[in-house]
Amino acid sequence: MCHEHRSLRKEKLSDFLYYISSLNPSFSKMATIGVLALQGGFAEHLGLLKRAADHLSAGAQQPAIHLTEVRTPEQLAACDALILPGGESTTLSLVAAQSGLLEPLRNFVKVSKKPVWGTCAGLILLCEEASATKRGGQELIGGLDVKVHRNHFGRQLQSFVHDIDLPFLKQGGSTEKQTPFPAVFIRAPVVDKMLEQQRRQTDTPRPAIEILARYPSTGEGDNIVALRQGNVFGTSFHPELTDDVRIHVWWLDQVIKATREN
Numbered sequence: 001m002c003h004e005h006r007s008l009r010k011e012k013l014s015d016f017l018y019y020i021s022s023l024n025p026s027f028s029k030m031a032t033i034g035v036l037a038l039q040g041g042f043a044e045h046l047g048l049l050k051r052a053a054d055h056l057s058a059g060a061q062q063p064a065i066h067l068t069e070v071r072t073p074e075q076l077a078a079c080d081a082l083i084l085p086g087g088e089s090t091t092l093s094l095v096a097a098q099s100g101l102l103e104p105l106r107n108f109v110k111v112s113k114k115p116v117w118g119t120c121a122g123l124i125l126l127c128e129e130a131s132a133t134k135r136g137g138q139e140l141i142g143g144l145d146v147k148v149h150r151n152h153f154g155r156q157l158q159s160f161v162h163d164i165d166l167p168f169l170k171q172g173g174s175t176e177k178q179t180p181f182p183a184v185f186i187r188a189p190v191v192d193k194m195l196e197q198q199r200r201q202t203d204t205p206r207p208a209i210e211i212l213a214r215y216p217s218t219g220e221g222d223n224i225v226a227l228r229q230g231n232v233f234g235t236s237f238h239p240e241l242t243d244d245v246r247i248h249v250w251w252l253d254q255v256i257k258a259t260r261e262n
């Protein structure tokens with residue numbers, strides 16, 4: 001395995017490639033986790049995923065994980081799960097279309113139903129509808145039956161960091177002490193409308209939408225900043241720009257379990 005590790009690293013110098021070899025002979029399936037690397041904060045996500053993998057590998061079960069950048073439909077097809085980073089959703093969508101990735105991404109999310117996580121611009125792309133887009137604006141991938149409001153908190157200058165409570169981190173494999181999460185909001189969107197009710201009347205049943213965090217945290221306003229619907233998870237803030245690995249650990253733990261079951 002060591003030799004294989006070295007030769008793969010040599011072969012893919014441009015890619016970030018990381019293995020944790022399994023010491024558990026009963027678990028041989030490797031989970032390939034991709035990060036869409038067309039624009040935005042993909043390198044930061046890969047860094048946190050690597051730390052999350054290290055964290056999980058220190059536990060009782062040794063996961064076998066391969067992290068890779070995704071720029072082509074072929075690279076996407078090799079993935080068991082995917083992160084869509086923050087950046088600029090119009091640019092991301094345009095480059096994805098030019099790279100022939102839009103339809104493969106829609107299939108990945110909605111047909112294969114593989115685990116995906118979108119942060120900020122990535123979350124926008126995973127919503128079925130977006131407001132504050134220019135006419136003929138970006139094409140979305142969809143998957144979350146919600147409407148998202150882009151740039152909800154204002155422009156770049158209005159970016160901020162705020163500690164928020166994320167009770168969902170208590171689930172899954174995370175054993176970290178539950179302290180508030182330093183959420184970085186940069187031209188961040190919020191989810192402001194559920195579309196599930198309308199869709200349920202016409203479509204096949206869809207998984208329920210779980211609201212995982214709001215900011216501000218009080219009231220029932222249009223301020224959803226973390227949510228999950230089936231295989232699709234989204235945060236409007238940027239965990240990859242912090243030193244806090246808890247959300248990556250939480251998500252990766254679920255991905256490993258889902259990969260094992262399939």
Ligand SMILES: NC(=O)CC[C@H](N)C(=O)O
Binds near residue numbers: 086
């Ligand atoms: N930090 C971000 O990802 C910003 C997203 C940006 N507001 C957009 O619409 O794409």
